[in-house]
Amino acid sequence: MIALRPRPLVSTFMHILPGAPLARALPAILLATSAWLFGCSREDSHVQVEEVRSGLHRDTTPGLSDDERTQFARGQADFAVDLYRTVGASADHANRNLFLSPVSLSTVLAMTYGGARGSTAEGMRKALRYELPDDRIHAAFDDLDLALSSRGQNVSGKDPFRLRVVNSAWAQKGMVFEAPFLDNLAVNYGTGVKVVDFKTATDASRRTINGWVDEQTEQRIPEVFPEGQLSADTRLALVNAVYFKAAWAEEFDARQTKSEPFMTLDGRTPTVSMMHGVFKTFYLDAEDYEAAALWYQGFEVQMLFVVPKPGKFETVESSLTGGKMLDVLGGLGRAALTLALPKFRLDDSFDLEAPLTAMGMGAAFSDAADFRGMAAESLKIGKVVQKTFVSVDEHHTEAAAASATGMEPVAYSPPPPPVTLTVDRPFLAAIVDTRTRSLVFFGRILDPSN
Structure with missing residues (x-):
């Protein structure tokens, strides 16, 4: 006892x-x-x-x-x-x-x-x-x-x-x-x-x-x-x-997934399974990086991607702070996003x-x-x-280290501007609870093939 x-x-x-x-x-x-x-x-x-x-x-x-x-x-x-x-x-x-x-x-x-x-x-x-x-x-x-x-x-x-x-x-x-x-x-x-x-x-x-x-x-x-x-x-x-x-609230089209090159920090180009889809979502184009967020079902949790522009990964990573991550979340704007994202586990x-x-x-x-x-x-x-x-694939994300309130996605009227983001280089990723602004999971993907 x-x-x-x-x-x-x-x-x-x-x-x-x-x-x-x-x-x-x-x-x-x-x-x-x-x-x-x-x-x-x-x-x-x-x-x-x-x-x-x-x-x-x-x-x-x-x-x-x-x-x-x-x-x-x-x-x-x-x-x-x-x-x-x-x-x-x-x-x-x-x-x-x-x-x-x-x-x-x-x-x-x-x-x-x-x-x-x-x-x-x-x-x-x-x-x-x-x-x-x-x-x-x-x-x-x-x-x-x-x-x-x-x-x-x-x-x-x-x-x-x-x-x-x-x-x-x-x-x-x-x-x-x-x-x-x-x-x-x-x-x-x-x-x-x-x-x-x-x-x-x-x-x-x-x-x-x-x-x-x-x-x-x-x-x-x-x-x-x-x-x-x-x-x-x-x-x-x-x-x-x-x-x-x-x-995902909007899934990738598994029929469009195909092998494509991914440029690592050391100049290698391993082949990865690249998913493709078009999403009504949120996007930010900053000086050194692009960022996008995809909703999960229920519209309370997102996966946030911060994709440094070519040659800028070390710059973005070294200047990263908690405040900047929250600023990225707050700076996202509506967009019709054509996205290419590698599967990873x-x-x-x-x-x-x-x-x-x-x-x-x-x-x-x-x-x-x-x-x-x-x-x-x-x-x-x-x-x-x-x-x-x-594990991230065309249909869902599973993570462990674990709409609730009937929320619905923001109405997209007038139509958001079209943008394209191809994630073929190292990036940061976070699973974010949007109401509490909590980074439930956070990390980097330097080589999805590894």
């Missing part, structure tokens, strides 16, 4: 290892995010799963003001671009395709931030680009999660719209948590803590967590924690998963300790970490991992 430790502190999600005296290395917290779709959780036959939950109910009306939502969206966009730039420049991912879920990562780190104190909290606040006061941050994530989970509720058809965000916490039995930690999980993230035995059944516990994520992501992420990544010292594993699958994993340390939250990974707001034990973050998947 998990014990409650009543202290007036905010709690968070994380994967934690056991505490230790100050003279020894602290146990680590492991954080996992998954970009994928979730179903119902299941119990693994190897481990009996018990859940401990606060008696408080989820706050389904967090009541953010328009100004708070604007501040939150700006900070989240800045975090998304900071993460993209830092991971994209790392040795493991330099000059490679890249697709991350900033929303998934920021959610699991927000749960962790609630238990941080002192310089640990200050570093996390800086890295995560929080602009709201602490007492409103978790309410903002609650608001975002509820908004995203409401998308596509009224969309029907053979390929229904799905966007889902799921959180879970897995703790060592007998671990003592601060009562506000469990309250925060329940009120703002809609979850409790599942109890397993990392100490004596490490691998069985790992398989249970992986099985839950596998089912929640419809078998897209079967192993968020590979063998050997958890240990007997693990105390808490925090997992956030996002899954998205939706059909990415499946990747990221160890994010080094990028997050570079972004300013190194204290959270050190033996000086201060997470007194979470549990009685001394803890530090041991690992932050994310697995993502995206």
Whole structure:
């Protein structure tokens, strides 16, 4: 049974290892995010799963003001671009395709931030680009999660719209948590803590967590924690998963898909499957790039493409900020777009300790970490991992790391001007929730053939 430790502190999600005296290395917290779709959780036959939950109910009306939502969206966009730039420049991912879920990562780190104190909290606040006061941050994530989970509720058809965000916490039995930690999980993230035995059944516990994520992501992420990544010292594993699958509001004509060359940054011209279609949509022609957005069914979520002009990819990427991404969204105008876009599919994993340390939250990974707001034990973050998947074809997009309100497309009268965009060179792509202006997924495609 998990014990409650009543202290007036905010709690968070994380994967934690056991505490230790100050003279020894602290146990680590492991954080996992998954970009994928979730179903119902299941119990693994190897481990009996018990859940401990606060008696408080989820706050389904967090009541953010328009100004708070604007501040939150700006900070989240800045975090998304900071993460993209830092991971994209790392040795493991330099000059490679890249697709991350900033929303998934920021959610699991927000749960962790609630238990941080002192310089640990200050570093996390800086890295995560929080602009709201602490007492409103978790309410903002609650608001975002509820908004995203409401998308596509009224969309029907053979390929229904799905966007889902799921959180879970897995703790060592007998671990003592601060009562506000469990309250925060329940009120703002809609979850409790599942109890397993990392100490004596490490691998069985790992398989249970992986099985839950596998089912929640419809078998897209079967192993968020590979063998050997958890240990007997693990105390808490925090997992956030996002899954998205939706059909285009206007599909590409599959009969027109054909093999065409794509010019990479190093001058190669691999052959890719290029889709073709004509869309009533949105377009922007800027000095260094072109941008376009395609609606998904329901008209609440778009895929945004930012296509640097020939020779301008490094210029656009190096000058990118969260504010500029939001400006691109705001600058799109109506157009009748003749679009050529390559099909692409990415499946990747990221160890994010080094990028997050570079972004300013190194204290959270050190033996000086201060997470007194979470549990009685001394803890530090041991690992932050994310697995993502995206597949784009003529009919739909599927992504994971997951019209609702009867919205309809803007009436196009008078007819918008015709434009042509051929995406035959490296580009940036984002899946955007237009109402919250959230970059649910964000990355770059340098070579669709790879």
